[in-house]
Amino acid sequence: MTGSSAPTQSPARLVVVLSGRGRNLAALIEAIDTGRLDARIVLVVSNRLDARGLRIARLAGLPCAAIDSSAFSVREDFDRALAARIEGAAPDWVLLAGYMRILSSAFVQRFADRLINIHPSLLPRHPGLHTHARALEAGDARHGATVHFVIPELDAGPPIRQASIAVRPDDTASELAERLMVRVEQRLYAKAVGDLVSGRVQLREGVVWRDGRIQEHCPNEDHDPIASS
Ligand code: GAR
DSSP, X not given: OOSBOOOOOSSEEEEEEESSOOHHHHHHHHHHHTTSSOEEEEEEEESSTTOHHHHHHHHTTOOEEEOOGGGOSSHHHHHHHHHHHHHHTOOSEEEESSOOSOOOHHXXXXXXXXXXXXXXXXXXXXXXXXXXXXXXXXXXXXXXXXXXXXXSSTTOSOEEEEEEEEOOTTOOHHHHHHHHIIIIIHHHHHHHHHHHXXXXXXXETTEEEETTEEOSSOOEEEOOHHHHO
């Protein structure tokens, strides 16, 4: 990662890449529609033809594309097709929102410094899959989500924002996942993208800057339903 991310045109052009339900997409659409996020979604693209997120995009009148990853035997070939489709939409920012495939490093490098992901854990805790179950197994008192720049190493890129909730003693993995989605994820992504499109947050030579200073500590908002009720 050698370049810099820069403030973008207004409204910023977003491409959203997903594989599944699209609840993060729906939250981004709402943030834009209600004026909380100065951006325009110029393409929603999925590697699954049946992704519910594509239906959400169509209902919202957004341009959509599906490229069936199961039709490709070589990951790099699929990633090239995906990258070409994304580049055709001339995005300022490429947002992974529940995109459940590992990206080749060629893809990551092609969109270096403007490729963003939301991950359902307080990274660096619990990279990879099954984060909610792993947080419970580990006895974590808090669980959360992280929006971060993407680098070739999985879930290891510089964080932009985090937010967290308390884990309840009787939580199941699915209850925890649902509460995290509603209380944290559906607000966090739009806030982090807002940081980027406004130019408040920039990536310079692999380091996150916020408001003109190196971001030593990633903001971690506490959305503790027990403490705040
Ligand atoms: C979200 O919880 C997102 O954080 C997670 O997948 C879910 C997608 O939900 N992403 C990852 O696990 C990426 N490693 P959605 O399709 O309803 O937004």
